[in-house]
Amino acid sequence: MTKVSMTVNGKSVSGEVEGRTLLVNFLRNDLRLTGTHVGCDTSQCGACVVHVNGEAVKACTMFAAEADGAEVSTIEGAANPDGSLNAIQQAFQDHHGLQCGFCTPGMVMSAAALLKENPKPSEHEIRSYLQGNICRCTGYHNIIKAIMAASGQDVEQIAAE
Amino acid sequence: MYNFDLVRPTSIDEAVKALGEEDAQPLAGGQTLIPTLKQRLAMPTKLVSLTGIADIKGVCKTDDGQLAIGGGTTHGTVAKEAMADFPGLANLAANVGDPAVRNRGTIGGSLANNDPSACYPAAALGTGATIKTNKREIAADDYFQGMFATALEEAEIITEVRFPIPEKSNYQKFEQQASRFALVGVFVAKYADGVRVAVTGASNEGVFRWSEAESALSSNFSAEAIDSLSAPDGSNMISDLHGSGDYRAHIVKVMTKRAVAAAS
Numbered sequence: 001m002t003k004v005s006m007t008v009n010g011k012s013v014s015g016e017v018e019g020r021t022l023l024v025n026f027l028r029n030d031l032r033l034t035g036t037h038v039g040c041d042t043s044q045c046g047a048c049v050v051h052v053n054g055e056a057v058k059a060c061t062m063f064a065a066e067a068d069g070a071e072v073s074t075i076e077g078a079a080n081p082d083g084s085l086n087a088i089q090q091a092f093q094d095h096h097g098l099q100c101g102f103c104t105p106g107m108v109m110s111a112a113a114l115l116k117e118n119p120k121p122s123e124h125e126i127r128s129y130l131q132g133n134i135c136r137c138t139g140y141h142n143i144i145k146a147i148m149a150a151s152g153q154d155v156e157q158i159a160a161e
Numbered sequence: 162m163y164n165f166d167l168v169r170p171t172s173i174d175e176a177v178k179a180l181g182e183e184d185a186q187p188l189a190g191g192q193t194l195i196p197t198l199k200q201r202l203a204m205p206t207k208l209v210s211l212t213g214i215a216d217i218k219g220v221c222k223t224d225d226g227q228l229a230i231g232g233g234t235t236h237g238t239v240a241k242e243a244m245a246d247f248p249g250l251a252n253l254a255a256n257v258g259d260p261a262v263r264n265r266g267t268i269g270g271s272l273a274n275n276d277p278s279a280c281y282p283a284a285a286l287g288t289g290a291t292i293k294t295n296k297r298e299i300a301a302d303d304y305f306q307g308m309f310a311t312a313l314e315e316a317e318i319i320t321e322v323r324f325p326i327p328e329k330s331n332y333q334k335f336e337q338q339a340s341r342f343a344l345v346g347v348f349v350a351k352y353a354d355g356v357r358v359a360v361t362g363a364s365n366e367g368v369f370r371w372s373e374a375e376s377a378l379s380s381n382f383s384a385e386a387i388d389s390l391s392a393p394d395g396s397n398m399i400s401d402l403h404g405s406g407d408y409r410a411h412i413v414k415v416m417t418k419r420a421v422a423a424a425s
Contacts, residue, residue: 002166002167018164019164019165019166019167019207019208020162020163020164020165020167020198022195041199042196042199043192043195043196043262046259046261049261052264055237055264056260056261056264057261057264057265058261058262058265061191061192061195061196061262061265062191062195062265063167063188063191063195063208063210065167065169065210066167066169066191066210066212068169110260110261113260114260129260131259131260131341132258132259132260132261132262133259
């Protein structure tokens with residue numbers, strides 16, 4: 001077992017991990033931050049997306065020990081300081097960007113990473129950025145709408161395909 | 162996953178020392194190795210993470226006009242930082258996997274693994290890049306030795322890849338729809354002294370140069386120059402449920418034409 005320390009959602013945390021402990025398991029099992037989901041466990045579905053040092057990564061395909069010293073943000077840290085939903089989360093609610101909700105934490109974290117590097121993405125850019133996030137309920141349409149809305153853009157122009 | 166020790170050295174010397182132990186294995190971005198470990202297809206006793214070594218990260222232009230990329234540089238960083246000098250390479254990096262995978266996966270990891278459907282081998286061979294390790298420099302023409310096989314020895318780490326910057330280049334990937342790996346990928350690079358064409362995803366022998374296309378394009382760099390060529394031999398190409406060898410051979414020709422037409 002090795003000791004790891006990192007900052008998660010602004011708080012310093014530490015724990016003992018095995019070499020094989022994945023970051024997602026450290027977050028969920030040790031820190032009890034179960035908002036980050038494990039969908040496929042093969043780095044394809046994106047339900048486990050968190051930010052490490054500001055970049056979106058798949059927490060099921062990174063070892064906890066490699067996040068030693070890093071700044072990690074998860075869905076639990078996404079809301080505004082007063083506890084209200086942030087702009088992306090609120091837009092997912094307003095535009096019905098989720099049904100079962102399993103993929104939503106990863107979708108919101110990926111959307112946040114996209115809007116940080118591209119504040120006004122086109123519909124095509126959003127679809128392309130979400131290549132690694134799979135939703136089996138919505139058909140993506142309302143997710144794209146939500147992200148357009150969260151970036152302050154008109155969503156009416158997006159026609160159903 | 163079987164358990165193992167994970168160490169995260171901060172220098173190449175420490176990493177090489179750690180790799181000296183029996184059954185130790187280097188870990189780059191882990192986007193291939195971690196899924197492999199989950200399948201219990203590898204059983205290292207120790208993983209030596211290379212992600213803590215600052216010396217092997219970054220992109221810079223050398224005095225002799227090459228683009229030098231540290232082995233530990235992620236695809237996401239290559240996509241951003243190579244754009245000004247070498248857009249053909251930056252666009253290749255920008256289409257590997259998905260954004261989260263590109264934030265972890267590295268150029269050195271991809272070249273060391275030499276997946277027959279990976280994108281970077283096409284760029285390295287298609288430019289005649291030099292693969293620098295902690296021990297030596299290896300020309301791309303000598304480096305790739307078939308599916309998942311390279312000239313790397315035990316405990317040899319890719320520290321840098323040097324790409325001669327072409328006048329024009331482009332990479333075209335025909336994606337396998339489920340995995341988004343290249344069903345066929347073609348990298349075309351035009352230099353003052355000739356054209357190089359490298360193909361990934363197609364051959365049972367891994368990445369290869371299509372010499373007929375290189376000669377045709379060296380005398381006439383246009384998509385039409387490819388029209389008169391027959392597609393490369395499909396009999397030794399990968400045949401699977403996604404496409405037969407002959408189909409892949411046909412796609413090689415199509416992707417080559419597209420790459421020439423799009424080269425910038």
